[in-house]
Amino acid sequence: MNASKKKFKIMGTLFVMAIAVAMATSAAYPATVISANAESAMSEAAFAETANNVGIEVLADTSFNRDHLLSGHSYDTTPLSEFARRPVYGAYDLSQIRVGDIIYEEVDNSPEGGHAAIVSDISHDSYYGKYIQTIEVTPEKGVTYGFLDDIRIYEFKANICYLYSSNSAQIATAIDFCKSQLGKGYWYDTDNSPIDDDVNQPDWYSSELIHAGYKAGMGRGIMAGTTDDNHMLPHHLFDTWETETRISEGDMFLDIAIVTSGDKWTFTVTNRLECDVLLVYNSKLCFENDAKNWNLKDDVVEVTLNKRSSVTVRVKTNVFATTAAFSWVLANSKVNRRFITYAYNLSKNGSMTVKQSFIGINTNG
Incomplete structure (x- = not known):
């Protein structure tokens, strides 16, 4: 790995969606129900609004606080101290999410021009109840856990897809690979070196880790495009013929x-x-x-x-x-x-x- 790699950090300002929540129970995990009129359901979260009359096109040029990130520590029950905010569910049908699904986010100021994460658990226990857990790499925290919820999908223009060419055993191996990298750093290669997939390498960028995880599981990498300088970016994982979309932020x-x-x-x-x-x-x-x-x-x-x-x-x-x-x-x-x-x-x-x-x-x- 080239020693001249440069680390990039995302600096963003908080811009969050005001959203109503009321807890309900589903077979897969607890969800919340949003009502267009019921203000009584809002006590769980009051999210600050920083702009009026903001068009959707503005979102692509705005940095957001990744308050859905946790740490790289593994817990059977994730404690309150790990959360910057409560996961919010109810607007999207997230019961269709499966382990191994790939999250592609369009809104991001990293050199990757987007962000990717992989779903590691669809019903992880926590202080707040069950949540959808992710593994991802960010400049702020390196390889770490996070969670997927309604607010994240909307704010970061997230699309969730799955790799239909993989089976459950291959997905399990991919997740185990990503878990083995927790705590490592974030680096975005600035040279023309090939995409790294070595389990012993010290650092990753978001889509590179997911590609490497699936390569460990399937014996080959995800068949996706790359840039001219050999980077496989988050949108490449989403655009490949091997993936199908489950959820889009546009459903709102x-x-x-x-x-x-x-x-x-x-x-x-x-x-x-x-x-x-x-x-x-x-x-x-x-x-x-x-x-x-x-x-x-x-x-x-x-x-x-x-x-x-x-x-x-x-x-x-x-x-x-x-x-x-x-x-x-x-x-x-x-x-x-x-x-x-x-x-x-x-x-x-x-x-x-x-x-x-x-x-x-x-x-x-």
């Missing part, structure tokens, strides 16, 4: 589709989350900027949209306005956040241009 937003057109546009609106939401939409077409920033007061309609269900709504034409606007609010006792899906360039053939944004609303004035 509503899906819309045109059903019919005329003096009224008919849309199907779908909630992909594991919780009921209060769908709020404009019953008339509006202007794009008003939709994006939700500057809408008149003609607003509210409809309860159950988890993983769809509803059909009608939106009237409105002189020169060309945009259909739909949203729902994730609320707690201090802060609301409205998730907006809006569409313009509506066509009778069913095509349209769909965009997403969110705004923060300080309910305390």
